[in-house]
Structures are given as structure tokens and as C-alpha cells.
Amino acid sequence: EVQLVETGGDLVQPGGSLRLSCEASGFSFSNYWMHWVRQAPGKELVWVARIQSDESSIEYADSVRGRFIISRDNAKKTLHLQMNSLRDEDTAVYYCARGFSGVGANWFDPWGQGTQVTVSS
Amino acid sequence: IQMTQSPSSLSASVGDRVTITCRASQTISTNLNWYQQKPGKAPKVLIYAASMLQSGVPSRFRGSGSGTDFTLTITNLQPEDFATYFCHQTYRTPYIFGQGTKLEI
Numbered sequence: 667e668v669q670l671v672e673t674g675g676d677l678v679q680p681g682g683s684l685r686l687s688c689e690a691s692g693f694s695f696s697n698y699w700m701h702w703v704r705q706a707p708g709k710e711l712v713w714v715a716r717i718q719s720d721e722s723s724i725e726y727a728d729s730v731r732g733r734f735i736i737s738r739d740n741a742k743k744t745l746h747l748q749m750n751s752l753r754d755e756d757t758a759v760y761y762c763a764r765g766f767s768g769v770g771a772n773w774f775d776p777w778g779q780g781t782q783v784t785v786s787s
Numbered sequence: 788i789q790m791t792q793s794p795s796s797l798s799a800s801v802g803d804r805v806t807i808t809c810r811a812s813q814t815i816s817t818n819l820n821w822y823q824q825k826p827g828k829a830p831k832v833l834i835y836a837a838s839m840l841q842s843g844v845p846s847r848f849r850g851s852g853s854g855t856d857f858t859l860t861i862t863n864l865q866p867e868d869f870a871t872y873f874c875h876q877t878y879r880t881p882y883i884f885g886q887g888t889k890l891e892i
Contacts (some may be wrong), residue, residue, distance in 0.1 A: 701882075710882040711822075711830065711873055727881050761829055771836035772877045773820040777829035 675781030686746040688762030696740035699765030704758035719786040752785045792885030807859045807888045809874035818878035821859045825870045
């Protein structure tokens with residue numbers, strides 16, 4: 667079964683740091699782009715970052731560039747998101763998702779169950 | 788690229804047909820996906836590449852459109868279709884999602 671499981675979410679003070687992890691199973695992790703997406707309570711989904719299968723390409727949303735770092739360990743089939751200088755507005759459920767491509771398009775499937783990050787003093 | 792999804796909420800009855808629309812601020816070809824999200828759960832892809840039905844998704848879900856205008860149509864609504872639906876462009880980063888449509892049965 668193809669599965670993604672996120673861990674690492676917590677309550678952290680503004681200005682603090684947190685590292686999220688996403689463990690993959692059931693597929694060849696090293697062959698796929700991976701993404702982080704977040705969702706604040708009652709809000710829409712927001713794409714955060716993506717990383718190519720061999721880490722040769724990395725991109726971030728403007729709102730997190732310079733503060734967050736996406737990385738991966740293909741040997742351990744794990745995706746990471748290092749979150750620094752956290753702000754109240756970073757509070758959200760964070761999902762990892764596999765990037766799937768074909769027929770000239772790409773989409774996210776599957777998604778993990780999400781991990782809650784709360785930034786508050 | 789901005790995505791404008793409408794309506795933001797929708798009430799319907801079992802057996803009805805409903806349509807959700809998504810408009811991109813510039814052409815995105817067919818790089819448009821639709822996801823369903825139930826409360827407390829992760830999103831699940833229904834339609835990819837504007838009109839391709841994801842494996843395992845019932846055929847009552849149909850996507851159409853290209854360029855800037857897209858629709859998700861659900862026919863013969865079932866109770867399990869109560870959820871929020873998001874469109875999602877993957878033509879260019881940042882990969883923007885629509886604001887969501889909450890479908891109430």
C-alpha cells in the first residue's frame with residue numbers, strides 16, 4: 667500500500683524552529699517529486715515547497731522562502747521540512763504529498779494524514 | 788497564477804447534479820486537478836489533467852475544461868459526497884489551490 671506518514675508537528679513559540687518528517691512506504695520514493703502543502707484552520711490548501719527526486723530542483727512559496735528548507739533522504743525514504751523563524755501565520759496542518767505525472771500534467775497523490783503545527787506564545 | 792473557484796458553498800440533495808467552476812487568471816492548458824477533502828482528512832485526487840478520472844473514483848465525477856475555465860460535475864449525488872472540493876493548478880509554481888467549495892447534502 668502506498669502510504670505517507672508525517673511526524674514532528676508541535677506547539678512552538680514565535681521565532682522558534684521545528685522539523686517535520688514524512689516517511690514513505692509502498693513505492694519507489696527516489697523516483698518521485700515530493701511536496702509540502704499546508705492548511706490553516708478552515709482555510710484553503712497552500713502549496714509550500716517541492717523537491718525533485720534527486721534534489722536537483724527545489725522551489726518554495728514566497729511566504730516561506732528563506733525560512734523553510736525542504737530536503738529528502740532517499741535511502742531512508744523520508745522527506746523533511748525544516749521550519750525556522752516561525753510566525754503565527756505558519757500555524758496549520760502540514761501535509762506531504764507525492765507528485766505524480768503523466769499525460770502532460772502532474773498532480774498530488776497520495777497525501778499523508780497531516781501533522782499539526784501551532785505557533786503561539 | 789490566481790485561481791477563482793465558485794461557489795464557496797452549495798446545498799444539494801441526494802440524486803442531484805451539481806457543478807463547481809474554477810477559473811485561472813491565465814491559461815494553464817489542462818494542468819488542473821480536483822480534490823475532495825472530508826473533515827479531518829487529507830485531500831484525495833478525483834480528477835487530474837482537467838478531465839482524467841483517478842482510478843477508483845466513481846464515474847459520477849466528471850471534469851472538463853482547458854485554458855482558463857474548468858468545471859467539476861457530480862451527477863447522482865450520494866451521501867458520501869458531502870465534502871469540500873478544491874481545484875489545483877500545476878501549470879507553474881507556485882501551485883495554487885482554489886478557495887474550496889463546501890458541498891452540503
